[in-house]
Structures are given as structure tokens and as C-alpha cells.
Amino acid sequence: MPPVSNPTLRQRRLGAELRKLRERAGFTVTQAAAHLGVNQGRVSMIETGRSPLSADRVAAMASAYDCVDEDLVSALSAMTGRRTRGWWEEYREHLHAALIDLAELEHHATGLRVALAMHIPALLQTTDHARALFRAVVPSMRQYEIEHRLTHRIKRQGILHKESPPPYSAIIHESALQMGFGGPEVARGQLRHLLDMGELPNVTVRVIPFGAEYYPSTGQSFDYVEGAVPQLDTVQLDTHHGGCGFLDAEAQLAKYRAVLDHMESCALDTTASRDFIQKLGRDL
Missing domain, CATH: 1.10.260.40 (lambda repressor-like DNA-binding domains)
Structure with missing residues (x-):
């Protein structure tokens, strides 16, 4: 070959x-x-x-x-052979290569755990919220670039709705929920969407409130993508230049698993998190 x-x-x-x-x-x-x-x-x-x-x-x-x-x-x-001609390939000429890699990584994931301090998880964002985020990017994107990023993000969200979807666990700090991207109406819609997504059997949404005594993170957002075996897990880090950083060394994987475990230990449970999000929505 x-x-x-x-x-x-x-x-x-x-x-x-x-x-x-x-x-x-x-x-x-x-x-x-x-x-x-x-x-x-x-x-x-x-x-x-x-x-x-x-x-x-x-x-x-x-x-x-x-x-x-x-x-x-x-x-x-199972990873052998030519590349999978997935939907993400149509974006290869339009988006950063790391975003294409991320979509492929998620497609093959057996589970996903995410932790965010300042943003709503990409797979749980509404179209209006995501568009507001892309419009705030520095340097500014052109309209066609925004649309490419937007449709790519929405298609990524399809993994949570496919047949036999992977389990998805999101730990979101209250600061991310309080950010008013797009204005009050968009923010309310985003909070309602989080509540709706949390009703899916494969999706878990938990909140770390400002009053939590312990927050084991530097504030950097990351995704922990589980592979077919633990050795094939991957950590994806958001970077300021718009791409994605991928980590897969055993020590790095162990570190981020520990961080996620600690974050889950100080987050509200799912019922309390749902009540918390509902109250934020009423107060907007």
C-alpha cells in the first residue's frame, strides 16, 4: 500500500x-x-x-x-487500514487540522469526560450560543468561517444522539454558567438546553458552584476521551491559538483522570446541579 x-x-x-x-x-x-x-x-x-x-x-x-x-x-x-471517510473530512480544507482530528477522536470514543471553567461544553452548546462565541473570537472570523465552525460543532454533537452513544460526563463551573454570551435570551436558551441534554440517559451534567471549598484545576478546559482500552485514552486541551493539544502519555492520562475525579468529588450531584441551573435561568 x-x-x-x-x-x-x-x-x-x-x-x-x-x-x-x-x-x-x-x-x-x-x-x-x-x-x-x-x-x-x-x-x-x-x-x-x-x-x-x-x-x-x-x-x-x-x-x-x-x-x-x-x-x-x-x-x-481495529485502528488499521485507511482513514475513515467520516463527515469531518469535508471540513479538511476549511478548518484547522486539529479540529478535524478532534471530530474523528470523538467519533471513535467509548466515553467522554469534560471539565470547563469559563465555557459551556462544545457538545452541549446551542447554535445561538456557539455563534456568539465565534463572533467574539480574536482576531475576528469572517462570516463564512463562523458558519464552517458552527456547522462542524453541531455535527460533532451528533455523537450524543447516535445509536448506542458513548457516556458523556460534563463538570461545569458556575462561572461558565454565568457568562452571558449572546445576551439574556441566548443565555436562558443555553441553560434550558443544558437541562434538556441532562435528561438524556448517556449525559451527566454536574456543577461546581462558586461556594465550593475545593477546586482542583487551573481553569483550563479539557476533554478526556476514552479509547477502547485505557492505554488509548486521550486528553484534549483547548489552546489560545484556536487549535487543540492532544496528550496521551501514561503519566499525563493519570494526572487528568485524578483531576477529573477530584472535580467530581466537589461538584453538586445531578439533582442539585439541575436545581442550580434552573435557578440561574429564572434569575436572568
């Missing part, structure tokens, strides 16, 4: 995980190539996601690297 000139996040992640297996086995690229019967360039292309792989090749590499984690090997094998 010819090399991939522009590998997706999923293809790059497969290569990175195979590199981790090689390094744990104590193999250099040269040694791995000799063991696998390929040249060094092929190993390098595999590890950067630029060489399409078959499930059999992944299994052979895992065996060569003495990986006995059958669940991990099975999950990696």
Missing part, C-alpha cells in the same frame, strides 16, 4: 503506540526492522502513521515486541 501523506490523529496514534511497544521491548529501529524483516524506513513510516497497516501486521509486531496484552493488541488492530 502506498504511504499516507497526511495521516490522521488516529493513524498517528496507532504508530505512536507501536513505537511505545518497541521501546518497552528494548529494540532500536534497526533491531526492530531486522526482527520484522523490513527496512528501517518502513518501521519509521509505521511509527509516524504514514504506512497503512493490516491487522495481521499489527499482531506480528506485537508478538515481536513480546506484548501479551490481548485487549490492547485487539484495539490496535
Whole structure:
């Protein structure tokens, strides 16, 4: 199969995980190539996601690297082949590549946990709220850019409504709920939408009020995207330049899981959170 000139996040992640297996086995690229019967360039292309792989090749590499984690090997094998021609591909020429990667990442997620201090989670935003956010971006977006971002965001929200949707847990600080993007009417509509989304069986919305004694976060928003196995989880960080940062090192994943667990421990439960959002809506 010819090399991939522009590998997706999923293809790059497969290569990175195979590199981790090689390094744990104590193999250099040269040694791995000799063991696998390929040249060094092929190993390098595999590890950067630029060489399409078959499930059999992944299994052979895992065996060569003495990986006995059958669940991990099975999950990696499921990531093989050419990129999925999902709906996000139509935006590749219009949006930052990281936003395309994020949509693909969410599409394959087995669960999502998000924490936000200043904004409503993207997958829970109304169209009017999202449009108001995009109009406030610096530097200003042109109208067609806003519409591309808006339709992309709304299509991302489809994962919460598909057949067998992934569980979605959102921890939202009161400061995000108090932000009046778009004016009072838009803000009220957004709060009503949060209440409606919280009624879905796969969606959990919990609030951390200003009065909480403990808030274990620096205020940065992040998504924790669960993979088929814990080793394939990913943390997505929002960045000021409009893209997305992705973290997948084991220590980083453990840190953000701990942060989410602590945030959940100081958040209101779902019933109290619902009452809290309802009161904010009445007070607007």
C-alpha cells in the first residue's frame, strides 16, 4: 500500500503506540526492522502513521515486541487500514487540522469526560450560543468561517444522539454558567438546553458552584476521551491559538483522570446541579 501523506490523529496514534511497544521491548529501529524483516524506513513510516497497516501486521509486531496484552493488541488492530471517510473530512480544507482530528477522536470514543471553567461544553452548546462565541473570537472570523465552525460543532454533537452513544460526563463551573454570551435570551436558551441534554440517559451534567471549598484545576478546559482500552485514552486541551493539544502519555492520562475525579468529588450531584441551573435561568 502506498504511504499516507497526511495521516490522521488516529493513524498517528496507532504508530505512536507501536513505537511505545518497541521501546518497552528494548529494540532500536534497526533491531526492530531486522526482527520484522523490513527496512528501517518502513518501521519509521509505521511509527509516524504514514504506512497503512493490516491487522495481521499489527499482531506480528506485537508478538515481536513480546506484548501479551490481548485487549490492547485487539484495539490496535481495529485502528488499521485507511482513514475513515467520516463527515469531518469535508471540513479538511476549511478548518484547522486539529479540529478535524478532534471530530474523528470523538467519533471513535467509548466515553467522554469534560471539565470547563469559563465555557459551556462544545457538545452541549446551542447554535445561538456557539455563534456568539465565534463572533467574539480574536482576531475576528469572517462570516463564512463562523458558519464552517458552527456547522462542524453541531455535527460533532451528533455523537450524543447516535445509536448506542458513548457516556458523556460534563463538570461545569458556575462561572461558565454565568457568562452571558449572546445576551439574556441566548443565555436562558443555553441553560434550558443544558437541562434538556441532562435528561438524556448517556449525559451527566454536574456543577461546581462558586461556594465550593475545593477546586482542583487551573481553569483550563479539557476533554478526556476514552479509547477502547485505557492505554488509548486521550486528553484534549483547548489552546489560545484556536487549535487543540492532544496528550496521551501514561503519566499525563493519570494526572487528568485524578483531576477529573477530584472535580467530581466537589461538584453538586445531578439533582442539585439541575436545581442550580434552573435557578440561574429564572434569575436572568
